[in-house]
Amino acid sequence: GESVGLHLPTLSVQEGDNSIINCxxxxxxxxxxxxxxxxxxxxxxxxxDIRSNMDKRQGQxxxxxxxxxxxxxxxxxxxxxxxxxxxxxxxxxxxxxxxxVTFGIGTKLQVIP
Amino acid sequence: xxxxxxTPKHLITATGQRVxxxxxxxxxxxxxxWYQQSLDQGLQFLIQYYNxxxxxxxxxxxxxxxxxxxDLHSExxxxxxxxxxxxxxxxxxxxxxxxxxxxxxxxxxxxRLTVV
Numbered sequence: 001g002e003s004v005g006l007h008l009p010t011l012s013v014q015e016g017d018n019s020i021i022n023c024x025x026x027x028x029x030x031x032x033x034x035x036x037x038x039x040x041x042x043x044x045x046x047x048x049d050i051r052s053n054m055d056k057r058q059g060q061x062x063x064x065x066x067x068x069x070x071x072x073x074x075x076x077x078x079x080x081x082x083x084x085x086x087x088x089x090x091x092x093x094x095x096x097x098x099x100x101v102t103f104g105i106g107t108k109l110q111v112i113p
Numbered sequence: 114x115x116x117x118x119x120t121p122k123h124l125i126t127a128t129g130q131r132v133x134x135x136x137x138x139x140x141x142x143x144x145x146x147w148y149q150q151s152l153d154q155g156l157q158f159l160i161q162y163y164n165x166x167x168x169x170x171x172x173x174x175x176x177x178x179x180x181x182x183x184d185l186h187s188e189x190x191x192x193x194x195x196x197x198x199x200x201x202x203x204x205x206x207x208x209x210x211x212x213x214x215x216x217x218x219x220x221x222x223x224x225r226l227t228v229v
Contacts, residue, residue, distance in 0.1 A: 034218075043115065043203050043220030044156065089156055101146075101158040101171060 008087060010108045019077040023090035023104045028071060030092035030102075035064060035075045038106070039086045047075070047088075077109075085111045116140065117221035119204050125227045131192040134224045138185055138206030144168070145187040146207075146218060147179055151200035162187055194228045201225050 013019045025033070031052040036044035050057045050064045050073075057064050063076040073090050087106040094100045116139035126132055138145050147159040158171035162181035173179075176194075181187040191198060205218040 041222075043117075043205070043222050045115075045220065046217045049217070100169065101161075103148075103156040103158065105155040 008106050008108045010110060012110045012112060013080045014112050015080060015082060017080055019075075019080045019084070019109055021075045021077075021088045021107045021109065023073040023075075023107075025071050025073060025090065025092040025104070026102065027092060027094050027100075028068070030094045032093040032095070033064070033066060033073055034091045034093070035062075035073075036089045036091065037084075037086045038089065044089060080109075080111050082111045082113055085109055115219040115221060117204060117206050117219050119202075119221035119224050121224060122222065123225045123227075125229060126194060128194055128196060128228055130194050130228075131190065132194065132226065134189040134191070134202050134204075134226075136187045136189070136204030136206075136221060138187070138204075139219055142206035142208050142219075143185065144207045144218075145181055145185070146205040147173075147187070147189050148203040148205065148220075149200045150203060150223070151197075156203075159189070191226070196228050199226055199228045 034049045035047040037047050038044045048059045048062050048064050050066050055066050061078045065074045075088060077084055087108050089106045090104045092102050118137040120135045124132055136145060143164045146161045149157045149159055159173040160179050161169040165181050176192050179187060179189045201223040203220050203223045205220045207218040
């Protein structure tokens with residue numbers, strides 16, 4: 001029979017262009033955020049993190065922006081390459097007592113050569 | 114290779130059965146996390162152990178349980194299995210509890226569980 005799967009938002013980007021992947025989080029008390037990349041058949045891989053007392057953090061070819069006012073997180077990938085094709089997840093972590101980790105559903109990035 | 118080892122890679126079992134998934138964290142990592150990734154719900158945090166003690170709990174069903182042993186490996190036990198439990202189960206490890214210092218978590222390749 002037919003399988004029913006999660007319909008992930010998909011972003012198609014031309015190779016060499018910049019990509020922006022967005023994530024809305026739910027808990028204003030979250031104090032830490034992580035972006036993960038998951039390639040087909042593999043486990044999620046850490047890309048970059050940011051604490052709630054920051055609004056921007058840069059890594060190699062990636063930048064994470066945090067807007068706490070509207071509870072929005074974005075991942076910018078510069079000069080997107082075919083190897084960047086994957087599903088990207090954001091995760092929000094709230095500490096204090098039992099720490100809680102919540103993942104977004106993910107965005108599928110397709111890089112067009 | 115992340116250094117996190119999960120066994121088995123694939124598991125097929127019948128409804129009502131019980132299975133145990135195993136995770137060996139990276140050498141020196143004290144925290145182990147379990148996640149479920151199903152087709153209809155994305156990645157869900159289940160539970161975290163730190164140095165043998167439960168530290169954080171997510172959306173883990175009562176039919177599921179986990180433990181971390183003195184050698185820091187962890188097992189996730191799933192019982193009274195239902196069709197909806199079919200998913201990828203990931204384990205991740207990190208050196209410390211999330212929120213302090215280097216909090217990067219490294220994921221294993223996952224165990225694909227199919228309940229028929």
